[in-house]
Amino acid sequence: MPRAEPIVDMTPAIELRATRRAFGSVVALDSVSLTIAxxxxxxxxxxxxxxxxxxLRLIAGFDQPDSGTILLDGEDVTNTPPFARNVNTVFQDYAxxxxxxxxxxxxxxxxxxxxxxxERARQASEMxxxxxxxxxxxxxxxxxxxxxxxxxxxARALINRPKVLLLDEPLGALDLKLREEMxxxxxxxxxxxxITFVFVTHDQGEALSMADRVAVFSQGCIEQLDTPRELYNxxxxxxxxxxxGSANVVGRAAAQVLTGRNxxxxxxxxxxxxxxxxxxxxxxxxxxxxxxxxxxxxxxxxRLRVKIDGQTTLAVARAxxxxxxxxGLTTGARVxxxxxxxxxxxxxx
Amino acid sequence: MPSEQPxxxxxxxxxxxxxxxxxxxxxxxxxxxxxxxLYAFTTEDRTYQFPPPGLTLHWFDVAxxxxxxxxxxxxxxxVASAATLLAIILGTLAAFALARRTFSGKESITxxxxxxxxxxxxxxxxxxxxxxxxxxxxxxxxxxxxxxATFCLVIVYNNVVARLRRIPPNWVEASxxxxxxxxxxxxxxxxxxxxxxLLAGGMLAxxxxxxxxxxxxxxxxxxxxxxxxxxxxxFRPRERPVTNVVAVVVILVTLVxxxxxxxxxxxxxxxxxx
Numbered sequence: 001m002p003r004a005e006p007i008v009d010m011t012p013a014i015e016l017r018a019t020r021r022a023f024g025s026v027v028a029l030d031s032v033s034l035t036i037a038x039x040x041x042x043x044x045x046x047x048x049x050x051x052x053x054x055x056l057r058l059i060a061g062f063d064q065p066d067s068g069t070i071l072l073d074g075e076d077v078t079n080t081p082p083f084a085r086n087v088n089t090v091f092q093d094y095a096x097x098x099x100x101x102x103x104x105x106x107x108x109x110x111x112x113x114x115x116x117x118x119e120r121a122r123q124a125s126e127m128x129x130x131x132x133x134x135x136x137x138x139x140x141x142x143x144x145x146x147x148x149x150x151x152x153x154x155a156r157a158l159i160n161r162p163k164v165l166l167l168d169e170p171l172g173a174l175d176l177k178l179r180e181e182m183x184x185x186x187x188x189x190x191x192x193x194x195i196t197f198v199f200v201t202h203d204q205g206e207a208l209s210m211a212d213r214v215a216v217f218s219q220g221c222i223e224q225l226d227t228p229r230e231l232y233n234x235x236x237x238x239x240x241x242x243x244x245g246s247a248n249v250v251g252r253a254a255a256q257v258l259t260g261r262n263x264x265x266x267x268x269x270x271x272x273x274x275x276x277x278x279x280x281x282x283x284x285x286x287x288x289x290x291x292x293x294x295x296x297x298x299x300x301x302x303r304l305r306v307k308i309d310g311q312t313t314l315a316v317a318r319a320x321x322x323x324x325x326x327x328g329l330t331t332g333a334r335v336x337x338x339x340x341x342x343x344x345x346x347x348x349x
Numbered sequence: 350m351p352s353e354q355p356x357x358x359x360x361x362x363x364x365x366x367x368x369x370x371x372x373x374x375x376x377x378x379x380x381x382x383x384x385x386x387l388y389a390f391t392t393e394d395r396t397y398q399f400p401p402p403g404l405t406l407h408w409f410d411v412a413x414x415x416x417x418x419x420x421x422x423x424x425x426x427x428v429a430s431a432a433t434l435l436a437i438i439l440g441t442l443a444a445f446a447l448a449r450r451t452f453s454g455k456e457s458i459t460x461x462x463x464x465x466x467x468x469x470x471x472x473x474x475x476x477x478x479x480x481x482x483x484x485x486x487x488x489x490x491x492x493x494x495x496x497x498a499t500f501c502l503v504i505v506y507n508n509v510v511a512r513l514r515r516i517p518p519n520w521v522e523a524s525x526x527x528x529x530x531x532x533x534x535x536x537x538x539x540x541x542x543x544x545x546x547l548l549a550g551g552m553l554a555x556x557x558x559x560x561x562x563x564x565x566x567x568x569x570x571x572x573x574x575x576x577x578x579x580x581x582x583x584f585r586p587r588e589r590p591v592t593n594v595v596a597v598v599v600i601l602v603t604l605v606x607x608x609x610x611x612x613x614x615x616x617x618x619x620x621x622x623x
Contacts, residue, residue: 062522082525095523099541109527160528
């Protein structure tokens with residue numbers, strides 16, 4: 001079971017305490033505190049410029065915070081250079097060395113540590129087997145496909161047996177099908193090796209499907225830190241609601257009219273029912289009427305936008321099955337919407 | 350290597366006039382080299398009359414027997430080697446310092462590095478001579494080397510800086526991340542990448558130093574490099590073809606590194622592709 005909070009009496013694999021980093025007048029990371037447990041698969045999720053990559057670079061040691069402390073395995077590494085940290089990184093564009101063979105790339109971490117050539121070769125081929133590239137050791141990186149290079153980068157980062165593996169947008173450069181395969185592969189690898197994985201992504205689907213816990217970044221701060229399920233079902237802020245679940249965010253004024261309570265809330269598109277004309281909503285449902293702005297057909301489902309007042313437009317997703325109320329609806333049609341009040345998630349801001 | 354060039358449409362093919370002008374340009378550049386070579390074999394030793402009255406290998410014997418030629422040749426090779434080595438070390442260091450970092454005064458420092466190549470040689474020479482005199486040094490081998498290094502350094506610096514800017518910064522990060530210290534990152538990741546730039550820059554620097562005369566005149570003292578030897582030889586009334594013989598030797602000797610550099614730096618998919 002994924003857990004919302006790490007186990008308390010275990011030394012955290014990574015701890016950030018009030019870490020701040022500014023570039024000139026731009027505050028990339030604003031006093032962020034974060035605790036990641038050993039063996040966790042942790043996602044830093046956010047749009048570009050939200051501070052997630054800065055956070056990863058601080059953990060790797062490529063950058064130093066202006067203030068705050070970074071601990072790895074309980075040890076203060078704030079001023080420790082990258083080569084002295086037991087952390088390895090898989091770069092977004094893999095950063096493989098083009099003048100070395102695949103096997104030499106993988107063995108690089110051992111080479112700079114003075115491991116003998118024969119032992120290096122043995123461990124490198126073991127690592128290549130682990131990522132199913134046993135045959136490719138003698139090739140050059142440019143002779144491999146994107147997915148294969150990605151796995152070389154993984155093998156290279158894992159050969160030093162790090163306590164923590166950092167992955168910067170690890171699947172960003174891959175096409176959709178390969179990305180889904182690699183998601184499963186990464187997840188499996190992490191469970192087999194049992195080491196802490198921290199990955200940066202802007203793709204909420206990737207974060208939700210792979211991570212044990214997700215920190216959602218916005219404007220240099222963590223908006224919410226939770227399990228994927230909690231994030232999706234219980235977003236705390238309007239930003240998380242719209243970024244993670246593509247939920248509808250209903251502001252205070254509109255909420256007052258709809259529910260009689262002065263409290264902003266989020267409601268997910270697939271939890272809004274469309275009522276057949278004249279049909280009354282079931283007991284206790286929140287109900288409203290509106291005009292269809294547009295309809296997008298997605299095959300298994302359709303997505304409508306319904307304008308319910310001057311400011312508020314709700315997205316509604318319905319399965320394309322009989323009785324879902326979506327057939328025959330076109331722009332301009334009048335519809336009645338309803339949802340269960342407990343599906344509306346109150347937001348802090 | 351492309352095995353077959355696709356035929357280009359007629360409007361993209363050069364006209365007869367363009368081809369003729371290109372050929373004329375090439376002849377203009379290369380004909381003097383052939384003339385010099387031809388007169389190394391002439392039987393006439395006072396004037397360059399055309400066509401030569403006869404051909405002989407006699408001047409090669411004469412040249413071989415003259416020690417001053419080989420002394421100058423040896424000096425020029427030593428000076429060029431020392432200046433190139435100095436330029437490679439200092440130019441590479443400067444390039445690493447200035448390639449990526451930004452700091453106040455960086456532009457001024459870059460300009461100071463590049464200036465010697467733009468400055469007229471006569472100014473560099475004069476300034477160096479004044480400087481050498483002021484500190485009480487005797488002009489000689491090392492003052493020539495120092496003079497040549499001022500402009501050789503620029504060549505190496507420019508080549509290495511251009512290459513370094515093309516190296517993605519995260520290669521260095523990846524290397525550090527995997528546990529490499531600074532000198533290991535340099536040795537295993539950066540040096541293989543800048544090696545061809547060093548080779549090309551070094552060869553060019555060597556060539557510039559080998560035939561430099563203006564700065565050398567000021568800094569050489571009593572030493573006589575090959576260009577100075579050529580220059581003084583022009584005023585001798587007899588045995589003129591000896592200078593041509595030496596020129597031919599120089600041409601042959603410089604051809605080797607040029608061909609080598611061409612061979613080593615030609616685009617190669619094995620090392621360039623990524």
